[in-house]
Amino acid sequence: MxxxxxxxxxxxxxxxxxxxxxxxxxxxxxxxxxxxxxxxxxxxxxxxxxxxxxxxxxxxxxxxxxxxxIPPPPFNGAQLPPEPIPSREKPAAIISRPSLLISPRCEQNLSMANVSGFFDLPTRLQDFMYYQHCKHFPLLLDLPNKCGGADGSSDVFLLLAIKSPPQNFERRQVLRDTWAQERPHKGVWIRRVFMSGTSGAGIAKRRLNKLMAVEHKKHGDILQWDFQESFTNLTLKQVLFLEWVKECCPRVRFLLNGDDDIFAHTDNMVDYLQGVHGNDGGDKHLFTGALMEGTGPVRENNKYFVPVQVQASDSYPAYCSGGGYMLSGHTANVLYRMSRFVALHPIDDAYMGMCLDRAGLKPSAHMGVKPWGLNIPLVKEDTFDPCFYKDILMVHRFMPAQMYLLWDQVNDPKLRCWSDGTA
The missing domain is CATH 1.20.58 (Methane Monooxygenase Hydroxylase; Chain G, domain 1)
Known part of the structure; x- marks a missing residue:
């Protein structure tokens, strides 16, 4: 019994x-x-x-x-901060400020599964929709004093904000050695930050994070958040960076926002920005680059595909191509405020246009920004002739070795070109 x-x-x-x-x-x-x-x-x-x-x-x-x-596994890189990596630097250089470390845990929005046609979408877009509401992720590597603190940030005239995934070590080093050097030019300071998420999983992810921490310790120029790097998460990276600007660099005059495979003529940028009449970047709007108008979501299934489940409208507000654009510190702070009310979008440059539109602002065109390369008329011409690049602001895209060559030639004091009558 x-x-x-x-x-x-x-x-x-x-x-x-x-x-x-x-x-x-x-x-x-x-x-x-x-x-x-x-x-x-x-x-x-x-x-x-x-x-x-x-x-x-x-x-x-x-x-x-x-x-x-066993706790439920985190998704999309939304993990608790890893154990601090030992460092001889000040702890703030590796571990971010408590206010930005304590972020609400991002939970999957399961109601998205009820959206018509949801399961017919590519996995990357399903993931984007599940976590579209998540805009807060902890900082793993921080730069609280990059701009001299919030009160001293007005001393930074041009902040180079460069999007770079963890594995792009070589590209970051090339930029440090060439156009992204931190230096004074014509009496003003140029500073640099690289914006990154995390890549991989398990041991591979931990190894990359440790390498990033070592790189950050040496150069002091990396912002890394604990979210998974992907094309659809570029918008998230922009929003997190704008939040960092608001906290740590609120009085910066101007910013260049670009990819790590662009060539930027930063001397020309400073010259242009110093010549913008009546705008020192502190309280006036500026958002300029390769202007995109009359465009809309791509409905074909490719890298830029945006389904009707994400955006029903067939048009975008005007925006600038995301390869590289310049904006004032004032506009950066406005964009952050607007991002709190505009839902994330999988196309980051279009999202910036949406935030500008929400604020009643417009982007402008600059002929010196070439996100699709230069249109060199003669086939026999050398596409790396420095004379083609000495007057531009930004060109996309270059391999690391090409960047070294071009930077050296453009800055050669003996350079002579037909266009300026010195050849």
């Missing part, structure tokens, strides 16, 4: 375990196991093994243990 008293002990212990907070469940799991063992011993002594009942209860215990002991 089955021992009814032992079964009652098991039931009571089980009910108590389920009603307790997670932190106290472990003790009652062990109590439950002890009661189960006592009951099984009695059954064996009476030659009543109750085999199927034993299996059922064991499976129940395993289920309870898994549910309470």
């Amino acid at each position: 089955i021992d009814v008293r032992s079964l009652m002990q098991l039931s009571a212990c089980f009910q108590i375990s389920l009603s307790l907070p997670i932190g106290h469940v472990y003790l009652h799991i062990s109590t439950l196991c002890e009661a189960l063992w006592l009951w099984l011993s009695r059954m064996l002594l009476r030659r009543k093994t109750g085999f199927f009942l034993m299996v059922t209860i064991c499976l129940l215990l395993i289920s309870i243990w898994k549910n309470y002991h």
Whole structure:
């Protein structure tokens, strides 16, 4: 006969375990196991093994243990901050400020599964829609004093904000050695930050993060957030960067926002920005680059595909191509405020246009920004002739070795070109 008293002990212990907070469940799991063992011993002594009942209860215990002991896996890089990496630098250089470390955990929006046609979309867009509402991720590598602190940030005339995934070590070093050098020019300062998320998973991700920390310790120029790098997360990177600007560099005069494969003639940028009449960047709007007007979402299934489930409208507000554009510090702060009310979009440059539109502002065109390269008329001409590049502001795109060559030639004091009559 089955021992009814032992079964009652098991039931009571089980009910108590389920009603307790997670932190106290472990003790009652062990109590439950002890009661189960006592009951099984009695059954064996009476030659009543109750085999199927034993299996059922064991499976129940395993289920309870898994549910309470193993937390649900994070998605999309929204993980708790890793253990701090030992450093001889000041802790703030590696570990970000507490206000930005403590970010709300991003939970999947399961209601998106009810959207018509959701499961017919590419996985990357399903993931984007599941987590579209998430705009807060912790900083792993921070630069709280890059601009001299919030009060001193007005001393930074041009901040180069360069999007660069963790694995692009070589590109970042090339830029440090060429156009992204931190230096004064014509009496004003040029500063540099690289914006990055995380890449990979498991050991590979941890290894990359450690390498990034070593690189950051040496150069002091990396902002890294704990979200997964992807094309659709470029918008998230922009919003997080704008938040950082508001916190750490609110009085910066101007910014260049660009990719790590562009060639930027930063001397020309400073010359242009110093010549903008009546705008020192502090309280006037400026957002300029390769202007895109009359465009809309791409409905074909490619890299730029935006389904109607994400945007029903067939048009975008005017925006500038995301390869590279310049903006004033004033406009950067306006964009951050607007981003709090504009839902994330998988196309980052179009999203900037949406935020500008929300603020009642317009982007402008600059002929010196060439996101699709230069249109060199003669086939026989050398496409890397520095004379083609000495007057531009920005060109997309170059390999690292090409960047070294071009920067050296453009800055050669002996350079002579037909266009300026010096050849």
